[in-house]
Amino acid sequence: AQRVTQPEKLLSVFKGAPVELKCNYSYSGSPELFWYVQYSRQRLQLLLRHISRESIKGFTADLNKGETSFHLKKPFAQEEDSAMYYCALSGFRWGNQGGKLIFGQGTELSVKP
Amino acid sequence: NAGVTQTPKFRVLKTGQSMTLLCAQDMNHEYMYWYRQDPGMGLRLIHYSVGEGTTAKGEVPDGYNVSRLKKQNFLLGLESAAPSQTSVYFCASSYGLGNEQFFGPGTRLTVL
Numbered sequence: 001a002q003r004v005t006q007p008e009k010l011l012s013v014f015k016g017a018p019v020e021l022k023c024n025y026s027y028s029g030s031p032e033l034f035w036y037v038q039y040s041r042q043r044l045q046l047l048l049r050h051i052s053r054e055s056i057k058g059f060t061a062d063l064n065k066g067e068t069s070f071h072l073k074k075p076f077a078q079e080e081d082s083a084m085y086y087c088a089l090s091g092f093r094w095g096n097q098g099g100k101l102i103f104g105q106g107t108e109l110s111v112k113p
Numbered sequence: 114n115a116g117v118t119q120t121p122k123f124r125v126l127k128t129g130q131s132m133t134l135l136c137a138q139d140m141n142h143e144y145m146y147w148y149r150q151d152p153g154m155g156l157r158l159i160h161y162s163v164g165e166g167t168t169a170k171g172e173v174p175d176g177y178n179v180s181r182l183k184k185q186n187f188l189l190g191l192e193s194a195a196p197s198q199t200s201v202y203f204c205a206s207s208y209g210l211g212n213e214q215f216f217g218p219g220t221r222l223t224v225l
Contacts, residue, residue: 006155042218043117043216043217043218043219044156044203044216046214049213086155086156100146100158100171101146101214103148103155103156104155105155106155
């Protein structure tokens with residue numbers, strides 16, 4: 001079964017410190033992985049996806065198929081990065097009816113001044 | 114463009130009451146989704162639709178029904194609300210397989 005695990009409910013760091021939000025997945029095929037972010041009182045929005053290999057707001061994420069991980073990293077955290085972060089998996093592009101996403105439990109990132 | 118909109122934003126129901134949540138999108142997306150968000154559970158898919166007139170069950174469909182009579186609208190119904198349905202409900206839409214999902218602002222529902 002497909003599953004996404006975010007082991008940390010809360011991650012608290014100081015401004016300027018490196019950040020790594022962990023995401024592990026369980027899927028037998030070729031996954032598509034995403035990070036969504038939800039700032040306080042705002043809607044979820046896409047932060048980045050592994051196939052685009054972009055760096056958004058200083059965040060990067062690399063898909064490691066050997067470790068089945070897609071950790072989100074940023075070298076220097078900013079206070080405005082404080083938000084809830086969700087890792088999501090979309091499996092089997094050609095067979096997934098409706099492009100369904102499976103979300104992890106979410107990690108709340110708190111960046112302190 | 115308004116993107117994805119949801120009505121109402123807040124609602125309090127008594128156990129056994131019914132209600133309908135409306136989701137509308139103006140991006141001409143084929144696919145639409147209803148999720149519920151609960152603390153420690155992330156987002157879980159309730160129902161989804163791959164086009165006008167189609168619906169399918171997601172991960173947690175029990176107690177909910179949906180309809181997609183028009184491409185731009187996706188309705189979520191609760192026939193007999195239960196306290197376990199207290200949650201924040203998000204609607205989303207996407208252009209197609211593997212594409213970014215765009216989310217609405219959410220509806221906070223409390224069932225007493």
